[in-house]
Amino acid sequence: MNVAMQKMKWCWSWIEFQMNKVYTPKFNPMYWFGSICFYMTWILVITGIYLFLFYGISAKSAYKSIEYLTHEQWWLGGIMRSVHRYASAGLVVAAVFHTIQVFITNRYRYWRWLAWVSGVATIWILIVCGLLGYMMVWDELAIFITWISSQLVDTLPIFSKPISFAFAQQPSDFFFYIVLFGHFFTPVFLLILFMIHVIRMRNAKINPPKGLMYAILFVLIVISLIRPATSAPPADLSRLPAEINFDWFYMFFLPLIQNMSMPAVWAVLTSATLFLAFVPWYGKKRRKAAAVVKYENCTGCEQCVMDCPYEAIYVRPRTDGREWPMEAIVQPDRCASCGICVGSCDYKAIDLPFLPEAELKEKIKASSQHIVATSEGPNIFVFMCENSTPADICKQVHSKSSVACIQLPCMGMAQPSMVALPLIEGMDGVIISGCQINDCHYRWGNHWLVDRIKGERKPALRKNIDNSKIKFYLSSEVQKQDFLEAIDEFREELKERKEAEKGGKQDEK
DSSP states (O other): OHHHHHHHHHHHHHHHHHHHHHHHHHHOGGGOHHHHHHHHHHHHHHHHHHHHHHOOOSTTTHHHHHHIIIIITIIIIIHHHHHHHHHHHHHHHHHHHHHHHHHHTTOSSGGGHHHHHHHHHHHHHHHHHHHHHHHHHOBHHHHHHHHHHHHHHHHSTTOSSOGGGGGSSOOOHHHHHHHHHHHHHHHHHHHHHHHHHHTTOTTOOOSOOHHHHHHHHHHHHHHHHHSOOOOOSBOOTTSOOSOOOOOHHHHTTTHHHHHSOHHHHHHHHHHHHHHHHTGGGTTOOOOOOOOEEOTTTOOOOOHHHHHOTTOOEEEEEOSSOOSSSEEEEEOTTTOOOOOHHHHHOSSSOEEBTTBOHHHHHHHHHHHHHHHHHHOOSOOEEEEEETTTSOTTHHHHHHHSTTEEEEEESOGGGOOHHHHHHHHHTTOSEEEEEESOTTOOTTSSHHHHHHHHHHTSSSSOOOTTSOGGGEEEEEOOGGGHHHHHHHHHHHHHHHHHHHHHHHHHHHHHO
């Protein structure tokens, strides 16, 4: 299973890498599937409000009102309807790909379980909302969906009389009020689930970049103009339609009904939903220890609170009588053990038990001293993120003369003082290798470290450290060979720099 997951992750990373060539990492839609879901929802809300203004809430006027928008007001109402239709399909596609991405990249366990479970519930709410939307058109497809849905509901012991009997004749206007209410209420429930989905995430990315937003909207409008959404023939309850335009985005489970009994359909759907919902608890490995606070050093500055990607840290009034008014508290069940809080603290006040800061710095110092003493250089120290580089690459980097490396749970764990340490010990350059800027395994680790090195976020790199000797290489595991070549290129760059500096000194003499 692990081998299969690794292969799927590699394939996914390869596709992302190819997409980066086309869209650049900033606008690569594969990094923004979750945000695209939010964006599509807002498009649906806006277009849905406009469509509602013209909708006839009755069996006689529902179809006519939609046809009026589609044909007589095609220049706006028809486009609105088509954008509404294609945005709903885009929302399902983005949600499915987001789910696949989260699963393949192993971003659903432990502290992320709430986001996963709420995501599974969101998909079913989307389907219900979409089916209710099809019913509102009241064409032949609406009859088919209504009949099947009523049979499914009749299987449950809710109503004393089968509701499918209500469709033996033309339904009352009250039916359309119920469908309309359901179609409008489910998005409210959807937004609540969205809030639950991101409630444990600090600085949740709920909007894609503006350029990507404009591009998505442009594509939706173009498709709407080329292939406008249209209705099937009007509903006729005297007969079931012999042929319908099937929508696999929202009706993928309906073919089951043709070959299975209704109780069996419920059993399959329920089992599949429960199986997906409990995925975070299948085959769990031993979880790494949570970060711990050293209260004798904690100043209650809240930098770790602001940097923690999963809101696993908060501050409370001091309990130990020390001079600082506040102290940090780690919630172990939410802690990702990523070390970003270590990178955000300049007071040695927070630590990972399995990778103590003092031991880590001592290892960096010893490795740097060894390389400087045994190699002519240029000497390079490499900080690696465990999630962006293959496990064996650190050994290959070590095999290069004049290069030392160390792996961290996340690039964001590297404090500026850690990054500066090899340069202080005489190394010529530092490479920091992490996930692509919008694809950090722990959401914001690479962002925070880049900002710290630039001096735009605390703790900042000391001003007496030459940050031109620090190079970032943001990549994925499929760029293994590119990464090794980047080390050689940086070494040549440092070599030329040293020779230029040496020549300049000779000229001064």
